[in-house]
Amino acid sequence: MYARLSGTGSYLPGNPVSNNELAARGIDTNDEWIVSRTGIRSRHLAHVGTTSSELGLIAAQKALEMAGVTAADLDLIIVATSTPDFIFPSTACLIQGKLGNKGAAAFDVQAVCAGFTYALGIAEKFICSGSHKKALVIGAEVFSRILDWNDRGTCVLFGDGAGAVVLEASDKPGILATAMHADGSQNGILNVPGQICGGQVTGDPFLRMDGQAVFKFAVRVLADVAEEVCKAAETQTSDVDWLIPHQANIRIIEATGKKLGIDRDKVIVTVDRHGNTSAASVPLALDEAVRDGRIQRGQKVLLEGVGGGFTWGAALLEF
Numbered sequence: 001m002y003a004r005l006s007g008t009g010s011y012l013p014g015n016p017v018s019n020n021e022l023a024a025r026g027i028d029t030n031d032e033w034i035v036s037r038t039g040i041r042s043r044h045l046a047h048v049g050t051t052s053s054e055l056g057l058i059a060a061q062k063a064l065e066m067a068g069v070t071a072a073d074l075d076l077i078i079v080a081t082s083t084p085d086f087i088f089p090s091t092a093c094l095i096q097g098k099l100g101n102k103g104a105a106a107f108d109v110q111a112v113c114a115g116f117t118y119a120l121g122i123a124e125k126f127i128c129s130g131s132h133k134k135a136l137v138i139g140a141e142v143f144s145r146i147l148d149w150n151d152r153g154t155c156v157l158f159g160d161g162a163g164a165v166v167l168e169a170s171d172k173p174g175i176l177a178t179a180m181h182a183d184g185s186q187n188g189i190l191n192v193p194g195q196i197c198g199g200q201v202t203g204d205p206f207l208r209m210d211g212q213a214v215f216k217f218a219v220r221v222l223a224d225v226a227e228e229v230c231k232a233a234e235t236q237t238s239d240v241d242w243l244i245p246h247q248a249n250i251r252i253i254e255a256t257g258k259k260l261g262i263d264r265d266k267v268i269v270t271v272d273r274h275g276n277t278s279a280a281s282v283p284l285a286l287d288e289a290v291r292d293g294r295i296q297r298g299q300k301v302l303l304e305g306v307g308g309g310f311t312w313g314a315a316l317l318e319f
């Protein structure tokens, strides 16, 4: 029994916002700094009031349409997000309600930018256990809500969006291996250290980051976890047709590809146009490459994420 991808979908809110537009909005930055350090040229920012469930719903509807699966057929809905609409109910339950599904198990996964790889690995285990047959896995974020627009070292890096996949039980190969890891001792290098208490926000409700520490950690674990899933599936990294790393920074993406010996033209890149959309980045890039015809049935695709926690994960699949 395999868990096989039968559909992908994605959604980006509004128009692209260029680096020059950010500078024109009063952020002390410039296109040259952002492009040379990160590869980011533009990102999408949701309107005030637009929520992760709204973005995730549209991505989910597109994935269901491609899969030819109705919402009523789903028996599992998992949403990876660190920017949920509410403390509760979960964003997964909100999307379930909007889709009109009743009865599927629905819950959120909070593993920040590794969230989609975690959610995919969890869904795969549900399906391969035989307990569930049709899963909707979504990564949806409005990271613009948790950015300090006075902190130029972080606010230029992130964007909003959503991506989704439908995963079904199949006797044809699908997900070949998954891995998930965390190191909670690194919680201080990337976090949003705030909470709601007694009706007030306490602590700091904005994203804070030690960029250089994150950079080094990300390159190391992205290479390690890619090798781990390839080994588990008895596949050489040179046999991977497409690498889809978390889209945080072109220098991290290129360093990871180089460490793995995977050619630059086999690496899917969206960070230049999306920025870092956290849990949405991998399914957004996957959907783009499926819809433009680069990823073909039967090809091997390696997905990987890394983010706050610190968390990291990967999935090797035959599409």
Ligand SMILES: CC(C)(COP(=O)(O)OP(=O)(O)OC[C@H]1O[C@@H](n2cnc3c(N)ncnc32)[C@H](O)[C@@H]1OP(=O)(O)O)[C@@H](O)C(=O)NCCC(=O)NCCS
Pocket: 028, 029, 030, 033, 034, 037, 038, 113, 152, 153, 154, 156, 209, 210, 211, 212, 214, 215, 218, 248, 249, 252, 276, 306, 307, 308
């Ligand atoms: C964030 C990152 C691009 C910063 O690059 P860096 O080379 O480490 O830059 P520094 O933070 O040392 O800052 C260098 C200078 O640029 C300035 N700077 C920071 N942000 C700037 C911006 N948006 N525009 C212009 N200048 C900026 C700093 O103030 C500093 O100036 P100073 O030397 O006069 O003090 C880099 O560390 C990085 O990509 N880290 C990984 C981040 C990431 O991927 N996070 C998500 C993981 S899931």
